[in-house]
Amino acid sequence: MIGHREMTMDDYLAIVRRRLWVILVPTVLGPALAFGISLVLPERYVSETLILVEQQKVPESFIKSVVTDELNNRIASIRELVFSRSRLEPIIQKFELYRESQGKVPVEALVDRLRSSIVVTPIKPVVRSRGEEIPGFFITVTANEPRPAQQICAEITSLFIGENLKSREQRAVGTTEFIEKQLREAELKLNEQDKKLAAFKQRYVGQLPGQEQINMNLLMGMNTQLEAVTQVMSRAQQDKTYMESLLAQQIAAWQSTKAGTNPQTLEQQLEKLEGDLLPLESRYTADHPDVIKAKNDIAQLRKKIEQAKSAQPEVPDKENASRLTEPVQIAQLRGQIHQANVIIKEKTREQERLQEQIKIYQARVQLSPVVEQQYKELTRDFETALAFYNDFLNKKNQSEVATDMERRQQGEQFKVMDSANLPEKPSFPNRPLFAGGGLAAGLGIGLGLTMLQELKDKSMRNERDIEVILNLPTLGLIPDVDHTHARARKGLFSRQNSKDDRGRAVRPSLQG
DSSP states (O other), rough: TTTTOOOOOOHHHHHHHTTHHHHHHHHHHHHHHHHHHHSOOOEEEEEEEEEEEEESSSSSTTTOOOOOHHHHHHHHHHHHTSSHHHHHHHHHHHHHOOTTTTTTTHHEEEEHHHHEEEEEEEESSSSSOOOOOSEEEEEEEESSSHHHHHHHHHHHHHHHHHHHHHHHHHHHHHHHHHHHHHHHHHHHHHHHHHHHHHHHHTTTTTSSSTTTHHHHHHHHHHHHHHHHEEEEEEEHHHHHHHHHHHHHHHHHHHHGGGGGSHHHHHHHHHHHHHHHHHHHHHOOOOSSHHHHHHHHHHHHHHHHHHHHHHHHHHOOOEEEEEHSSSSSHHHHHHHHHHHHHHHHHHHHHHHHHHHHHHHHHHHHHHHHHHHHHHHHHHHHHHHHHHHHHHHHHHHHHHHHHHHHHTTTTOOSSEEEEEEOOOOOSBBBBBBBHHHHHHHHHHHHHHHHHHHHHHHHHEEEEEEEEHHHHOOOOOOOOOOOOTTTTTBBOOSBBOOSSOOOTSSSOOOOOOOO
16 A cells, blocks of 8 residues: 555564565575676786876976976877877787687777776876876776786886877977977078168168267368368468459569560660669768669679570560560469469369268258168067077077987986786676675665565555545454464454544444
């Protein structure tokens, strides 16, 4: 009557007494059957090794490793490499595994079978923090025999260690080669920017930023020189004009007296001078200045007369003749005028040169803002290329040192702490565990069968079942007759007053 009313502990105990054999038989047979099955199943042996991750021996502050990916990801990558067919198939052939299946099943199936027998379990750190890498991992290999399990575990461990060293070295070498390639490209860009900057400096020499003040000072100095040259040239032109006027006067005076330069006129002048000398000699001594001057004039005049007489037969060119016979004052004036012309020509050339240079420096000063802007752009590009090149040069040096460290096996490594053990007893099947499981399963089956039988049983065994089924109060009870003790129970009529479950009095009534 399970399911019709709330069950009490007495009800459950009554069910156990009624269905004792239904519960007891599966409970006893379950462990025996499970233990028997464990004897039939093939034994499995487990070999295990512990690998710890040893950090690089050189401090990170001295040499930074080029392998910066997370250890968890690298172990996963190495695991995929080790579990590949190219790595596992040689192990199958080396240790002659699955000889009974070779030739009957595909090689892929054997590789999958070996792959499923290998388990890599990471070690959880004692204090887990965010981003912390695992300190190591276990490699577990399950096989049908102890020796192959140990051999396969050792081989897989060796593959893990070798692949880690190989992958780290390849990563370091690849990083170095990549940086060297980038360094060459950065060097080409730097050389290109250097050529542009050199061509710009050559083109705008004297106009580069920082030379504005120099150009201004030179421009001011050239203006001062130009003013001085202009003043000298103006003074030379004034002197020339003045001397030309004097020359014109001297020539005019000389030409006015030119008619008296023939010998007759000179002789007349000589007679006059000699006539003037007589009164002077009578009045003064021979050492008197006037007497001396008169005698000198007479001597010069006589010399001119002789020269005039000796030059009369020749017919020289008029201009040359006039030049030869010009007075000393006129010749001196002509020389001074010639010197003034030379000075004027020289200063004119110097003035033109200074004006050209002033124009050049004025143009430099005017173009300084534009040149400065272009120079800044070129300089910025050059400095960027230089910084890029220096950065890659520094990275190349660091990468080469890190690569050498990896080749010397001074970087992060996998260290075997516990070598692959030789299992002494099988890990599967665990016969006590099988027996315990059989016991639990038999007990569960017995209880299930008991529950099923009770659900199907519609018998009413007490007054509570009657009240639940008929939904009527109980008026009287007929006690059970115990045939074992042959004990008769009397009492056809129940004359005792009783109360139902609801606490109401029950009147005596006839039962049967």
